Amino acid sequence: MTRAEKTEVVNYLTGEFGSVAAVVICDYNGLGVADLEELRGMARQSDAKVQVVKNTLANIALANAEMSGVELKDMNIFIWSDDVIGAAKVAADFAKKNEKLSIKAGYLDKEPADKAKIEAFAKLPGRNELLGMLAATWMAPLTNFTIGLDALRKKREEEA
Incomplete structure (x- = not known):
């Protein structure tokens, strides 16, 4: 060289x-x-x-x-x-x-x-895995809220 x-x-x-x-x-x-x-x-x-x-x-x-x-x-x-x-x-x-x-x-x-x-x-965990965990954590309240709303809708439909 x-x-x-x-x-x-x-x-x-x-x-x-x-x-x-x-x-x-x-x-x-x-x-x-x-x-x-x-x-x-x-x-x-x-x-x-x-x-x-x-x-x-x-x-x-x-x-x-x-x-x-x-x-x-x-x-x-x-x-x-x-x-x-x-x-x-x-x-x-x-x-x-x-x-x-x-x-x-x-x-x-x-x-x-x-x-x-x-x-x-x-x-x-790698960068992409950490971003996925963060996104799941941020989405959890919204997911739980929509599940709750759907359960409330089904309950109201059964009562009607």
Whole structure:
């Protein structure tokens, strides 16, 4: 990789890491090409991005994006997204399917996070699920009111 290519990768990653809510760092030692493509497909569905990056380049990009506190060792693959829960879910769900991928650490809202914290975020309901719960909660009084009105109508019809 030439110096210009390295600079281009660092600039791209700095921009990406600086504008996202979550970066999950995983060990992918032993994953094949088909497995990596499956991971990328899962990430696309969750609007997340996946890339294997050399540790030196990733350290520079993370430092430029004002993220520090995680030491990069061995082979790493980075999963990042604007949705904290989405990135954590992609990593955790794929790690459940394939034991060769393991979550190491990451950054959630630019703060260092360990494996336990990332897995805890992965267990939370996603954005769409939370919006559905909120809509159901808002609709409950209206639903109960219409059920009550219908019961009152039926009662009046029986009395008549």
